[in-house]
Amino acid sequence: MxxxxxxxxxxxxxxxxxxxxxxxxxxxxxxxxxxxxxxxxxxxxxxxxxxxxxxxxxxxxxxxxxxxxxxxxxxxxxxxxxxxxxxxxxxxxxxxxxxxxxxxxxxxxxxxxxxxxxxxxxxxxxxxxxxxxxxxxxxxxxxxxxxxxxxxxxxxxxxxxxxxxxxxxxxxxxxxxxxxxxVQPQPPPAALEGPPERAEGESKAPTVLYVARVQERKRPQDFISAMPTVLAEYPEARFVLAGPDTGAMAADMLELAGTLGVGHAVEYVGALDHAEVLARLRSADVYVLPSVVEPFAVSVLEAMSVGLPVVVTRTGGLAPDVAAAGAGRVVDSRPGTDNGELVGRAVLELLDPAAHRAASRAAWELVRDGFxxxxxxxxxxxxxxxxxxxx
Known part of the structure; x- marks a missing residue:
């Protein structure tokens, strides 16, 4: 054929x-x-x-x-x-x-x-x-x-x-x-134990990742607006914004981070090839895609394929599967509204070691069994x- x-x-x-x-x-x-x-x-x-x-x-x-x-x-x-x-x-x-x-x-x-x-x-x-x-x-x-x-x-x-x-x-x-x-199945993560436990007074530096086109429909502003909520609990957290820039919106996002006083914690790395995307997914702790409309995001599937917990919006096509499997968190996203705090709280939930372990395994198994x-x-x-x- x-x-x-x-x-x-x-x-x-x-x-x-x-x-x-x-x-x-x-x-x-x-x-x-x-x-x-x-x-x-x-x-x-x-x-x-x-x-x-x-x-x-x-x-x-x-x-x-x-x-x-x-x-x-x-x-x-x-x-x-x-x-x-x-x-x-x-x-x-x-x-x-x-x-x-x-x-x-x-x-x-x-x-x-x-x-x-x-x-x-x-x-x-x-x-x-x-x-x-x-x-x-x-x-x-x-x-x-x-x-x-x-x-x-x-x-x-x-x-x-x-x-x-x-x-x-x-x-x-x-x-x-x-x-x-x-998506292509990936080997199980070397460790599904999640972010390491913190000793008293010890800080850790989790990485929160966005990999998608930087455009209004994907709501990267909600990713940036989530930063203060996460940084209040994890002051050393790093945020990586990646993907092709549509209409010079990446510069606007970096400016927004500066206005919020969190510009030091975010990096825009531009468009990545497929191998670089997988490498970034494997090194991150939480993947965030706060799109208002997302029929069935391949990037979310690829994140879950390497055992990376995800934060997605209720209007996305994968939201029911993520929620049912416990592979991450599903949040509301309303156009014209700052949804950053909702996204930030969802990220914080997934940075809890026990929650991260459970979501990581659920994400990997969800892709292995159905996608x-x-x-x-x-x-x-x-x-x-x-x-x-x-x-």
């Missing part, structure tokens, strides 16, 4: 985040099962030639052209990719498009329909009803067509399925299947076989 994964963008610093990482993870999992999975995408930010392989996955990357800068990722394309798209699509048994309203994935999905290839769409929580005129025009010109005529539409949560189906309502969307995100890429790839392989047979 030959599968083509189409995603919008890959950069050396993983600026596009989740969809590209999911496409790579799925491709690796499928290849381990003997499936010839490859990826096509735009490439940007590379100094030399675009790579032909990414994380062990064959990749056909085309230099991104920023034709509509106002629309950011949705406004980039490549005439060369679009010229080759029909040939690439025809070479595959299944075309798996990580769909958004853009100038790459939507055209590839439309071409797959024209070529009669089995088409699987994965929306990553990016497709829902909108009041934006340009997006509504995109829906009329092609998005609704692919959502109705695809062989399968994958969703992470029931809410995502309902939101995507609402785009084509009152007409019916293509058959929907749930597919969670998965490994092998299990997810097995489910996806079955979906492919089903749509090929039905097609």
């Amino acid at each position: 030959k599968v083509l994964h189409a995603v919008t963008l890959h950069t050396p610093t993983h600026d596009f985040g989740g969809p590209t990482r999911v496409a790579l993870n799925l491709s690796r999992g499928l290849r381990a099962r003997g499936v010839q999975a490859a990826m096509v995408a735009l490439g940007d930010g590379f100094d030399g030639p675009l790579p032909r392989e990414v994380d062990g996955v064959p990749a056909r990357l085309y230099q991104a052209r920023h034709v509509l800068p106002r629309f950011e990722v949705s406004g980039i394309t490549s005439p060369a990719l679009l010229a080759d798209a029909r040939r690439l699509v025809r070479s595959a048994d299944v075309v798996h498009v990580h769909l958004m309203r853009d100038l790459i994935t939507l055209p590839i999905a439309l071409i797959a329909l024209q070529c009669g290839r089995p088409l699987v769409l994965q929306t990553h929580g990016m497709i829902d009803p909108t009041e934006k005129r340009v997006a509504q025009l995109v829906d009329v010109l092609g998005l609704r067509r692919v959502l109705k005529r695809a062989d399968a539409v994958l969703h992470l949560t029931e809410q995502e399925r309902a939101d995507t189906a609402a785009v084509v309502a009152p007409e019916r969307m293509a058959p929907a299947y749930r597919l969670v995100n998965g 490994t890429i092998d299990a997810v790839a097995g489910t996806l392989h079955g979906i492919y076989e089903r749509v090929i047979a039905a097609h």
Whole structure:
């Protein structure tokens, strides 16, 4: 079986985040099962030639052209990719498009329909009803067509399925299947005993980590605003802010830390490659992702895969799993509200040695038992076989 994964963008610093990482993870999992999975995408930010392989996955990357800068990722394309798209699509048994309203994935999905290839769409929580005129025009010109005529539409949560189906309502969307995100299983942590006990009068320096795009939707300000609460109990604690900077927001976060009088305790380390992300996760004590909306964060799964307790928000797709397993703490997050104290108190709870031990083990076991890429790839392989047979 030959599968083509189409995603919008890959950069050396993983600026596009989740969809590209999911496409790579799925491709690796499928290849381990003997499936010839490859990826096509735009490439940007590379100094030399675009790579032909990414994380062990064959990749056909085309230099991104920023034709509509106002629309950011949705406004980039490549005439060369679009010229080759029909040939690439025809070479595959299944075309798996990580769909958004853009100038790459939507055209590839439309071409797959024209070529009669089995088409699987994965929306990553990016497709829902909108009041934006340009997006509504995109829906009329092609998005609704692919959502109705695809062989399968994958969703992470029931809410995502309902939101995507609402785009084509009152007409019916293509058959929907749930597919969670998965990550590579990691060996059990060398020690699950948590932060060391403090002797009387002794201080310790835990590390609290944020690894995600630094953008408003991820609420890094709640990570920074949590610092005073944690530092009041652990004055030597260190906070690491990592991830691609969106709109120079990292500088604003460092300024906020200075205004709160805690600038000395935070470091912004920029974008990290995948190996660096795992290294940071292994060396941290608590992972924090205070997003207002987060369909199914791969970074949270990767944190838990190394036994790192997490603090996530109730609106995230993984929040029920984290809460049920005891793999961390779930907090409220309200737009326009400072949620820093809530996040800080949750971090303090997880820095308690006994609580940390329990959450660390629960986090590692949760990923091992339910969110490994092998299990997810097995489910996806079955979906492919089903749509090929039905097609």
